[in-house]
Amino acid sequence: MANVTIKILAKELGLSTAAISKALHDSHEISVATKQRVLALAKELNYIPNPYASSLRHRKSNTLAVVLPDVTDSFFSEAINGIESVAIEKDFHVLLYLTHERAQREEAILKEFQSGRVDGILMSISSETTNFDSISGIFSKNMPIVFFDRICEQINTAKIITDDFESSYIATSHLIEQGCEKITFLSNSDSLLITKNRKEGALKACCENGIEKTFLHLMLDCYANKFDYEKMEELLTSEQRPDGIICCIEKFTPNVYTVCRELGLSIPKDIKILSFSNLNAAGILNPSLTTITQPAFEMGKVAATILIKSIQKKSFHLIDETIILPSTLHTRESTRLWIND
Amino acid sequence: MANVTIKILAKELGLSTAAISKALHDSHEISVATKQRVLALAKELNYIPNPYASSLRHRKSNTLAVVLPDVTDSFFSEAINGIESVAIEKDFHVLLYLTHERAQREEAILKEFQSGRVDGILMSISSETTNFDSISGIFSKNMPIVFFDRICEQINTAKIITDDFESSYIATSHLIEQGCEKITFLSNSDSLLITKNRKEGALKACCENGIEKTFLHLMLDCYANKFDYEKMEELLTSEQRPDGIICCIEKFTPNVYTVCRELGLSIPKDIKILSFSNLNAAGILNPSLTTITQPAFEMGKVAATILIKSIQKKSFHLIDETIILPSTLHTRESTRLWIND
DNA sequence: TTGAAAGCGCTAACAT
DNA sequence: ATGTTAGCGCTTTCAA
Numbered sequence: 001m002a003n004v005t006i007k008i009l010a011k012e013l014g015l016s017t018a019a020i021s022k023a024l025h026d027s028h029e030i031s032v033a034t035k036q037r038v039l040a041l042a043k044e045l046n047y048i049p050n051p052y053a054s055s056l057r058h059r060k061s062n063t064l065a066v067v068l069p070d071v072t073d074s075f076f077s078e079a080i081n082g083i084e085s086v087a088i089e090k091d092f093h094v095l096l097y098l099t100h101e102r103a104q105r106e107e108a109i110l111k112e113f114q115s116g117r118v119d120g121i122l123m124s125i126s127s128e129t130t131n132f133d134s135i136s137g138i139f140s141k142n143m144p145i146v147f148f149d150r151i152c153e154q155i156n157t158a159k160i161i162t163d164d165f166e167s168s169y170i171a172t173s174h175l176i177e178q179g180c181e182k183i184t185f186l187s188n189s190d191s192l193l194i195t196k197n198r199k200e201g202a203l204k205a206c207c208e209n210g211i212e213k214t215f216l217h218l219m220l221d222c223y224a225n226k227f228d229y230e231k232m233e234e235l236l237t238s239e240q241r242p243d244g245i246i247c248c249i250e251k252f253t254p255n256v257y258t259v260c261r262e263l264g265l266s267i268p269k270d271i272k273i274l275s276f277s278n279l280n281a282a283g284i285l286n287p288s289l290t291t292i293t294q295p296a297f298e299m300g301k302v303a304a305t306i307l308i309k310s311i312q313k314k315s316f317h318l319i320d321e322t323i324i325l326p327s328t329l330h331t332r333e334s335t336r337l338w339i340n341d
Numbered sequence: 342m343a344n345v346t347i348k349i350l351a352k353e354l355g356l357s358t359a360a361i362s363k364a365l366h367d368s369h370e371i372s373v374a375t376k377q378r379v380l381a382l383a384k385e386l387n388y389i390p391n392p393y394a395s396s397l398r399h400r401k402s403n404t405l406a407v408v409l410p411d412v413t414d415s416f417f418s419e420a421i422n423g424i425e426s427v428a429i430e431k432d433f434h435v436l437l438y439l440t441h442e443r444a445q446r447e448e449a450i451l452k453e454f455q456s457g458r459v460d461g462i463l464m465s466i467s468s469e470t471t472n473f474d475s476i477s478g479i480f481s482k483n484m485p486i487v488f489f490d491r492i493c494e495q496i497n498t499a500k501i502i503t504d505d506f507e508s509s510y511i512a513t514s515h516l517i518e519q520g521c522e523k524i525t526f527l528s529n530s531d532s533l534l535i536t537k538n539r540k541e542g543a544l545k546a547c548c549e550n551g552i553e554k555t556f557l558h559l560m561l562d563c564y565a566n567k568f569d570y571e572k573m574e575e576l577l578t579s580e581q582r583p584d585g586i587i588c589c590i591e592k593f594t595p596n597v598y599t600v601c602r603e604l605g606l607s608i609p610k611d612i613k614i615l616s617f618s619n620l621n622a623a624g625i626l627n628p629s630l631t632t633i634t635q636p637a638f639e640m641g642k643v644a645a646t647i648l649i650k651s652i653q654k655k656s657f658h659l660i661d662e663t664i665i666l667p668s669t670l671h672t673r674e675s676t677r678l679w680i681n682d
Numbered sequence: 683t684t685g686a687a688a689g690c691g692c693t694a695a696c697a698t
Numbered sequence: 699a700t701g702t703t704a705g706c707g708c709t710t711t712c713a714a
Contacts, residue, residue, distance in 0.1 A: 111389070284626050
């Protein structure tokens with residue numbers, strides 16, 4: 001691999017490596033004739049520059065890191081598509097790192113980035129992350145970071161989010177309109193800002209309808225794809241059994257459906273379910289699932305665009321801005337108003 | 342970024358850079374006392390080696406490329422998890438490249454790997470790929486490649502697949518047992534080996550039951566996440582309307598369900614559906630979906646393990662082997678036997 | 683318009 | 699046990 005080097009081209013053409021390098025970069029210092037000779041030979045020998053040699057000189061890797069909790073979540077996989085679409089266009093490479101919701105893994109990953117392996121970071125923090133020292137540590141050493149969805153408020157950089165409070169408020173209002181009076185907010189974190197915002201949006205809707213007393217926040221761990229069936233069953237068989245559930249994370253939904261089914265609870269008759277989800281199959285679930293769908297692709301795209309811009313233009317600085325893209329409520333069967341006969 | 346270098350450590354400690362380098366690698370040439378001094382200072386100054394400098398010397402990047410058609414397919418995202426689990430353990434980095442089912446993109450991506458950016462490639466080819474020149478080109482230049490799922494038969498390397506023929510045969514036999522007599526095989530390719538094998542497995546089951554005359558293979562493009570509703574509707578309203586569909590690709594399933602619903606076809610009464618799919622939500626679809634589920638995580642894991650082994654041990658060569666992992670048939674509602682009243 | 687030389691940070695062979 | 703030197707491949711002064 002990587003056999004043909006500038007040196008070889010230089011030797012072959014009787015030129016210096018410097019001249020070759022300049023010619024390949026279309027420098028005005030080099031004559032047109034020479035450029036043509038160089039390009040021709042480069043093509044003939046299938047010359048491909050060694051990116052690491054060039055990185056070493058430039059202190060630029062044309063590589064960015066994507067750090068996120070879980071690729072199997074369709075929000076994140078679509079966001080990756082958005083990121084990739086920009087990367088390909090701007091000639092950037094994408095290193096993928098998964099935290100699996102572990103703060104410790106996240107920290108280790110971030111630490112390595114001090115090495116200069118990447119020019120910037122696109123990140124959605126883990127559900128466990130409460131200490132931001134390693135993030136702000138690396139950010140303060142001038143490593144550009146752009147957050148998307150699960151942002152880190154404390155860091156003064158660009159953040160791409162959705163209207164979590166608002167969409168959750170709207171969705172919860174919808175639940176209430178459909179007849180819910182006891183709403184449970186189901187999440188995988190109690191520290192993430194998105195969770196907080198969504199919870200508060202939901203709570204606001206409950207307050208406005210005088211049902212805040214029965215509002216619950218149930219937090220379940222989601223390491224290693226385990227779902228805490230016991231806690232879920234406990235909730236659904238308790239005195240305070242909700243008649244509406246807001247799932248903050250897509251992955252929980254199949255489990256919730258299953259538990260309901262096992263307990264003989266009918267959706268939407270006995271209990272209505274609504275989920276933040278980008279699942280393609282939402283419309284063909286049994287019953288079809290009402291979702292708050294985030295513009296995942298767009299978020300990834302915007303985040304990557306801003307990050308790469310900040311890397312490429314020295315004049316362009318990452319500013320402490322929060323870009324809010326709208327989510328969409330798709331009402332379906334799982335929250336249908338149930339009229340008793 | 343990457344401020345503290347070996348040079349700085351050397352200066353600080355009054356040693357040569359060579360001594361530092363050796364100490365950091367725990368060489369036996371260096372005294373224990375010195376090693377300790379070096380390690381201590383490295384830790385204090387938070388020294389992180391520059392990977393590109395080291396890559397340049399070693400001609401090793403400790404990076405591998407994952408090249409696949411689509412991250413939003415749950416098979417691939419789970420395979421990535423498997424790959425990542427090995428990478429993290431072996432201290433490898435993962436560059437992600439998406440072909441979006443485009444042969445041309447695939448070729449461009451592969452070409453760049455001649456640069457030495459990666460030490461090896463994990464790959465699932467696009468549905469369009471029929472010319473393997475660029476793959477064999479780079480493979481013949483000693484770039485290790487391991488294929489998983491969508492393999493390239495022509496290349497003499499390790500391939501991780503599932504028992505496509507067998508599982509498709511079993512699944513189709515199941516369809517027939519449930520009463521199907523007119524089976525359509527729905528795929529996104531007519532060139533992929535997995536497609537061929539699955540098709541032949543299905544055909545064998547049909548032949549054994551004397552229903553091969555009504556067997557159809559419908560191929561639909563799946564670029565840019567578009568689904569060809571027209572062709573699907575055409576099939577389902579034609580004379581030869583199937584009573585059983587085998588979906589070769591997960592992504593098509595929601596669309597197929599939708600078309601059936603729109604045409605008033607009841608699943609599984611009028612038509613039975615079965616899909617190759619790793620979708621978590623298969624069990625809660627309406628109706629729940631019978632699937633052939635591939636061991637995606639395991640496949641990624643095995644592929645990565647073999648690839649990294651071949652990179653790390655010169656004695657270990659990639660041999661032309663095909664590792665077959667078993668898929669599982671999960672029978673659910675969508676293929677239930679329907680007994681007319 | 684081209685070349686010589688130095689150096690990015692790290693490492694390996696070869697001194698001492 | 700430690701240092702010197704050269705070089706991975708590329709780029710960038712600076713000199714010619």
